[in-house]
Amino acid sequence: MAKKTFKKNTKKPHDPNSVRAKKFLGQHFLEDETVAQRIAEALTGKGYKNVLEIGPGMGVLTKYLLDNKNFTTYVVEIDTESVDYLKANYLNLSSRILEEDFLKYDVSKTFNDEQFAISGNFPYNISTQIVFKTLELRQQIPEFSGMFQKEVAQRICSKEGSKVYGILSVLAQAFYDAEYLFTVPPEVFNPPPKVDSGVLRLTRKQDYSLPCSEKLFFRVVKSAFMHRRKTLRNSLKPLELSDNLREDTIFAKRPEQLSVQDFIDLTVIIEKDLQEQA
Template sequence: MTVKAKKHLGQHFLKDESIAERIAETLSFKGYKHVLEIGPGMGVLTKYLLKKDTTTHVIEIDSESVEYLKNNYLNLADRIIEKDFLKYDINDVFKGEPFALIGNYPYNISSQIVFKTLELRDQIPEFSGMFQKEVALRICSKEGSKVYGILSVLTQAYYDAEYLFTVPPTVFNPPPKVDSGVLRLTRKQDKTLPCDDKLFFRVVKTAFQQRRKTLRNSLKTMNLSDNLKANTIFGQRPEQLSVPQFIELATLIENDVH
């Protein structure tokens, strides 16, 4: 049997073995015992992960794919989680232990997967896999780029992001309408910020909601003191600030005394 790709799940099955193998090689498999693959489909990537010294788990929402994997990967059967990664408490399985995340991510939820990874960053030292190319470029982009935004800053505050290679639509069934891109995120050795994390997230999101305005205007709702707003950093637009500058900005706001 083969699994029929379902549009509402954003499924595009990779059929190129060499690319699947290359994606499997993007993880170091060091510093953790477990790997979680999101959306394995018919297991084209899974088979290469199973050859590694780590223990591979997969999470899959599509019951037809789950049945296929149970029938074709017998040694994986008890490590197939039939759940939605975005809604499931993964610590039912990992009990607080570190794990790496990998997958050919469904395009329609790929950004949400990154945000969930950031919530679980204390447990996820490595994250790699395939996205729509423009999303992969956005995650890895630097200040000054048109695509630099919330996803870029929040991810790069905690992880080093590398865009690795581009994958054409022809290697999928059915082929998507756009190129795909493979990236790798490696957690920074010092992943703690000098400011409150929730405040940092709020500053970044608020700033980019009005990306054309200066920070003095876009952060008005944060009720900052006039003294703080006189700082030259507030004369800049959000896309001009590097990740360390955003961290500095959130720290200034946290220490702002009216």
């Protein structure tokens, strides 16, 4: 994300009004203490000793994370005004404030190969990218909890047969158990967004490996939903599968009819077919 230069803010850094929500960063500052506490409490603390909060803003969620002594809280924030505010108001956090863009940050610089959880009131404009980076780092992230635009949170947690079931649903649930926890109205934010928000929790599966090529699995899922109204027989044509395999009854279905396990099983047989053709 490109950094922008702002006019120097002459207000004291500890003044809440010194931090302005910036549209290009997708910022909507949560102001409801009860909601912040519920998000913090969504983390179980099982299987990790560190938590990384993404986009803490003025720390309304941060302080509840810091209250939990079962783990150590770090925050990653790209907004310099928010960083100044946090440093002035959370002195015990200062050494654990990462002035970075999470999407570009090498987490091994902070956590090495240790396990850590993710939490946050995620900026709408990068929330999906945050999920995809979490999937890339799933070996280190056993738990993930936070707030999204409601329809995105519902999509991540939806099951087959749902109109919102799609790429994000399948890829996330291939490695994590997804729970939609609660809905948050616009009026608890400053500025208020135009839509409801939703809080979810992802808990990494005990076995989060795939019995097939991960790269091929992602390709199959994305290709299938790229033309979600078509049958798999048509949407997966670019894979150049054998005629014999394409006659399988599963290829007469549309992608939203397949469960996550169906997609995994489908990739297994596709991988075998491609190997036999090679």
